[in-house]
Amino acid sequence: MKIHEAIGFIDSGVGGLTVVKEALRQLPNERLIYLGDTARCPYGPRPAEQVIEFTWEMTNFLLEKNIKMLVIACNTATAVALEEIKAKLDIPVVGVIMPGTRAALKATKNSHIGIIGTVGTIKSRAYEEALLSKAPKTFVSSLACPKFVPIVESNEFHSSVAKKVVSETLNPLQLKNLDTLVLGCTHYPLLRPLIQNVMGDQVKLIDSGAETVSEVSMLLDYFDIANTPQHQNEPNEFYTTGSAKMFHSIANDWLDIEVLNVEQVRLSTKTCGGR
Amino acid sequence: MKIHEAIGFIDSGVGGLTVVKEALRQLPNERLIYLGDTARCPYGPRPAEQVIEFTWEMTNFLLEKNIKMLVIACNTATAVALEEIKAKLDIPVVGVIMPGTRAALKATKNSHIGIIGTVGTIKSRAYEEALLSKAPKTFVSSLACPKFVPIVESNEFHSSVAKKVVSETLNPLQLKNLDTLVLGCTHYPLLRPLIQNVMGDQVKLIDSGAETVSEVSMLLDYFDIANTPQHQNEPNEFYTTGSAKMFHSIANDWLDIEVLNVEQVRLSTKTCGGR
Numbered sequence: 001m002k003i004h005e006a007i008g009f010i011d012s013g014v015g016g017l018t019v020v021k022e023a024l025r026q027l028p029n030e031r032l033i034y035l036g037d038t039a040r041c042p043y044g045p046r047p048a049e050q051v052i053e054f055t056w057e058m059t060n061f062l063l064e065k066n067i068k069m070l071v072i073a074c075n076t077a078t079a080v081a082l083e084e085i086k087a088k089l090d091i092p093v094v095g096v097i098m099p100g101t102r103a104a105l106k107a108t109k110n111s112h113i114g115i116i117g118t119v120g121t122i123k124s125r126a127y128e129e130a131l132l133s134k135a136p137k138t139f140v141s142s143l144a145c146p147k148f149v150p151i152v153e154s155n156e157f158h159s160s161v162a163k164k165v166v167s168e169t170l171n172p173l174q175l176k177n178l179d180t181l182v183l184g185c186t187h188y189p190l191l192r193p194l195i196q197n198v199m200g201d202q203v204k205l206i207d208s209g210a211e212t213v214s215e216v217s218m219l220l221d222y223f224d225i226a227n228t229p230q231h232q233n234e235p236n237e238f239y240t241t242g243s244a245k246m247f248h249s250i251a252n253d254w255l256d257i258e259v260l261n262v263e264q265v266r267l268s269t270k271t272c273g274g275r
Numbered sequence: 276m277k278i279h280e281a282i283g284f285i286d287s288g289v290g291g292l293t294v295v296k297e298a299l300r301q302l303p304n305e306r307l308i309y310l311g312d313t314a315r316c317p318y319g320p321r322p323a324e325q326v327i328e329f330t331w332e333m334t335n336f337l338l339e340k341n342i343k344m345l346v347i348a349c350n351t352a353t354a355v356a357l358e359e360i361k362a363k364l365d366i367p368v369v370g371v372i373m374p375g376t377r378a379a380l381k382a383t384k385n386s387h388i389g390i391i392g393t394v395g396t397i398k399s400r401a402y403e404e405a406l407l408s409k410a411p412k413t414f415v416s417s418l419a420c421p422k423f424v425p426i427v428e429s430n431e432f433h434s435s436v437a438k439k440v441v442s443e444t445l446n447p448l449q450l451k452n453l454d455t456l457v458l459g460c461t462h463y464p465l466l467r468p469l470i471q472n473v474m475g476d477q478v479k480l481i482d483s484g485a486e487t488v489s490e491v492s493m494l495l496d497y498f499d500i501a502n503t504p505q506h507q508n509e510p511n512e513f514y515t516t517g518s519a520k521m522f523h524s525i526a527n528d529w530l531d532i533e534v535l536n537v538e539q540v541r542l543s544t545k546t547c548g549g550r
Binding site for chain 2: 026029092094098099102106133134135136214215217218219221222226228229230
């Protein structure tokens with residue numbers, strides 16, 4: 001039966017684990033399967049066509065595991081590939097951009113909203129268009145932060161280098177009078193304390209990934225495919241195209257639970273680009 | 276184009292206006308059409324088959340107005356008719372019970388949740404089953420409050436009689452150690468100050484209708500049928516099977532906006548039962 005199948009999560013690397021963390025909290029009855037394409041991370045600087053191709057490869061990998069719902073837990077992939085994948089799949093497909101947009105509009109009081117994300121996400125203008133289509137009088141300030149994902153993926157997000165990079169990168173946003181800042185990349189919640197410190201307490205940070213889990217929860221009910229606790233679940237599964245060891249270490253640091261079953265997989269015969 | 280069409284709301288009377296009030300706040304770009312079956316209110320004490328029949332009559336009335344989404348803004352009707360109507364319609368159909376359930380589980384800390392609703396809603400055990408299917412260890416205390424809807428429909432919800440009735444009715448819940456109470460009827464938010472006063476500030480009240488609007492917002496995005504502010508909307512429309520004057524008076528009191536276009540309509544050739 002479909003309701004007992006897993007929810008699939010894909011990301012360019014470990015960032016989507018911030019969404020998984022929230023899913024484990026909000027959806028304790030569900031089984032999760034995660035795939036991070038760490039070997040080809042970051043997706044941010046890549047051309048849209050390539051991101052779409054990689055996202056399909058990840059999607060197909062999870063479809064073979066009979067997932068009942070797909071969460072594109074990566075802003076860059078959501079921005080360029082969500083529409084196409086949602087149209088072609090016969091299971092619900094959820095991205096991270098609309099939930100982040102709704103949450104930002106709900107949070108702002110002065111209509112000055114900042115968006116930080118990868119070069120790919122910012123270039124796609126996906127957040128900007130979504131915000132303005134709902135609330136045309138919003139002042140949107142977008143900023144690409146290409147250095148953030150590599151810091152997180154290399155597990156350096158607690159370092160003094162991270163602190164310096166975050167501070168310097170966010171400098172252009174300081175005078176924008178923002179009261180709300182969307183963390184438009186699922187890697188960024190790992191840098192949250194640093195980002196909050198630079199922006200100040202008056203700026204509300206929106207974790208698009210956490211917001212997404214509320215949407216997943218609603219859709220499970222709407223399509224009547226929520227799992228029940230009576231059914232003993234198989235364990236969650238984690239896959240990466242990169243180092244299982246590094247993935248495991250970051251996952252355990254972040255998720256604060258023991259992540260078993262991290263397995264390294266290959267998605268295609270192509271040479272992986274790396275960084 | 277579908278996105279410019281209205282969202283339909285149905286209720287046994289004026290209770291669904293508490294949902295509309297929240298929709299006007301959260302979804303300012305949308306056009307709303309509301310139908311309250313005041314002449315046959317309350318639905319609570321009626322047999323399920325009759326509630327299903329009446330709900331279909333309301334649904335068909337709104338379908339002729341080309342609504343793009345239907346909100347069953349009535350717990351009694353949701354409990355017995357949602358599944359059937361959702362299965363047969365080709366537009367999204369949203370009820371008020373699952374949003375209230377999710378919000379209650381999110382709010383509770385001690386897993387003691389109270390449900391108040393009409394006789395029909397409580398008898399259906401819809402909330403109880405939804406709560407227990409998600410969190411089997413929840414302690415659920417359900418209480419039918421058949422006197423509440425008539426008080427609201429007769430615009431007496433500020434009276435001293437209302438205060439006494441609310442206090443006496445809720446008495447059995449006092450010793451249940453609840454930290455969360457679901458207002459499982461869209462009429463009850465009108466009695467909110469009285470209910471909060473009786474239950475005490477330590478009990479969090481869940482307004483199932485307000486929670487429902489978040490689901491509506493999400494589904495508008497999910498199905499890509501959200502309206503944009505660029506498109507000038509026709510005005511919202513309000514219909515009642517009862518007195519347009521009484522409806523108008525309560526609507527303006529509650530909604531705090533000027534409700535135009537209240538029109539009295541007949542739904543079927545049958546004699547209306549009244550109370």
